[in-house]
Amino acid sequence: MAQLQEATIKEVKVQSPRATMYMGMLKRFLQNKLAVVAGFFIVLLIGSALFAPAVAPYDPGAQDYTKIMNSPSAEHWMGTDEIGRDIFSRVIFGARVSLQAGLISVAIALGVGIPVGLIAGYYRGFLDEIIMRITDALLSFPSLVLALALAAVLGAGLENAMIAIGIVLTPNFIRLVRAEVLAHREREYVEAAKASGLRDWRVILVHIFPNTLAPMMVQATLAIASAIISEASLSYLGLGTQPPTPSWGAMLSAGQGYLADAPWIAIAPGIFIFLTVISINLFGDGVRDMLDPKLK
């Protein structure tokens, strides 16, 4: 028993404090089974999107008129669509579009939302007032309607759809960051930071900003999910990805007409949208719990 204890103590001593901290964080993450499964699915999805040509059994654009609307089989795992294309291959290639849309539009929203929110919340005053009224105006539109209008103005296409979705998501981030900054700027550690001679920008970036990260992480994962749905919606309505590039939204839209005869055309991309969105949300929750130092 005593030997065992000694061994454990030695083991602990070998690790540096930083390594122990990361181990603790990893352990906490692994305890969250749902998040692990979700993370696994996301990794799988990203992997197959990156290596789509190798993973997909067929060319997503290849038409085979001898196999129109075939139901799922060993040859075509998810069946074929109305012009004989392999749906599984199209779903794999469609993942590229969806993931890209989710990540890039959220990156746009974060890139604009974080600095604007930090400045509005920290300096308050007239500038804050103007920024907040603009975000109010943007938030007063239903988000899909606004995305639709922006995409229509910018022109159809994936890039423009991502920009439009990014703009629609931005006000949420501005509001969230600003609210967090407002809560933190009155705390004593911010005053203490100022009292130790730090300049404003350093107080904002080093002391306030990291404290806003946890809620932002959750909001960002939610936003990725909703960006994927928005992109699918825009593609469904013909303003996102243009044919023949496969996209989940466009596939869903195309499959709608054959719902009675060949439901798998719409069901396959639908299931993938659902799984991706829910996985990202669960994964985001797991990451938040992992990062919170108080949950050790």
Next chain:
Amino acid sequence: MSSKDQLAVKNLHVGFQNKKSFTKIIDGINFSVKKGETLCIVGESGCGKSLTSLSIMGLLPKTGKVSEGEILFDGQDLTGLNEKQMSKIRGNEISMIFQEPMTSLNPVHKIGWQISESIVLHQKLSKKQAEEKAIDMLKLVGIPSPDKRIHQYPHELSGGMRQRVMIAMALSCNPKLLIADEPTTALDVTIQAQILELMNKLKTELHMSIIMITHDLGVVSEIADKVLVMYAGKVVEYSDVKTLFANPQHPYTQGLIESIPKLNEEQDELPIIKGSVPSPDEMPKGCRFSTRCPYATNACFNEVPPMISGEAGHQVHCWKYTECWEIVEKEGLIDAGMRETAAASQLIGS
């Protein structure tokens, strides 16, 4: 200002500016702190103690403004400095510790990092050297196994530990002046005593001046060399600590000291100071304490009391100790001649 003064505050007026008007909170206070001396600023909530310290740090809220007077630090007037010059002094030559150790440390950074941040900023040391200095500082404030502690987050430490970390942070650049805004209020008494003892020890070791803001006269008796009693934005009494406790002159100071429970006497009820502090826009014209003072006369209500000096720099702002008090008490009238006699009065028996 004598050459030994670390800080001299002269005729300081501070208030808040809103769109229409300027509300004065601090009305012409004077004091000085010598090198290696501890000054306690005492007074009840809202009397301008914290505002005084924030004015010295140049950290007044946006609407706050120093409208008059000067704050001389090493002979340099801090009120005239811009933000950039001020941030070189803050944390480096003047440091501050705050009331709430629970919220004064940033929850997302490790404490070693937080201490070394201002060391890197002001002393231009490398990160590695700063970390070593942080360990030394933690050792200095009596934290066991500091090399492990620097990797911990604030929530892993107790309140007393965190206040020690705050002190280590404040002292890391060897400041000439430390401002402590009620540093022990949030701690329990045993920890309180430890922290006060630590501050006393560090003061002599590092030869710095301390301004301690408190409303606890027990703390004052432990740590102060000099005491400044404030009431509603004005100084009412200024003296060294022994004189103040042995021979309090101003009725407000007397009231404060009387309202401390005594261990060697049986008391059914503690004496209190009746009434409450008047709000800044309805201050009495004369002595600000007159609305609550048991000795107040007409003169007290209408005329600002003169400063009366006694031995060893003891100062009281009160009509009661002027040579014409007897007349004032009876007649309640003041003419110019009497004002002159009053101002020339000496405080006897202090």
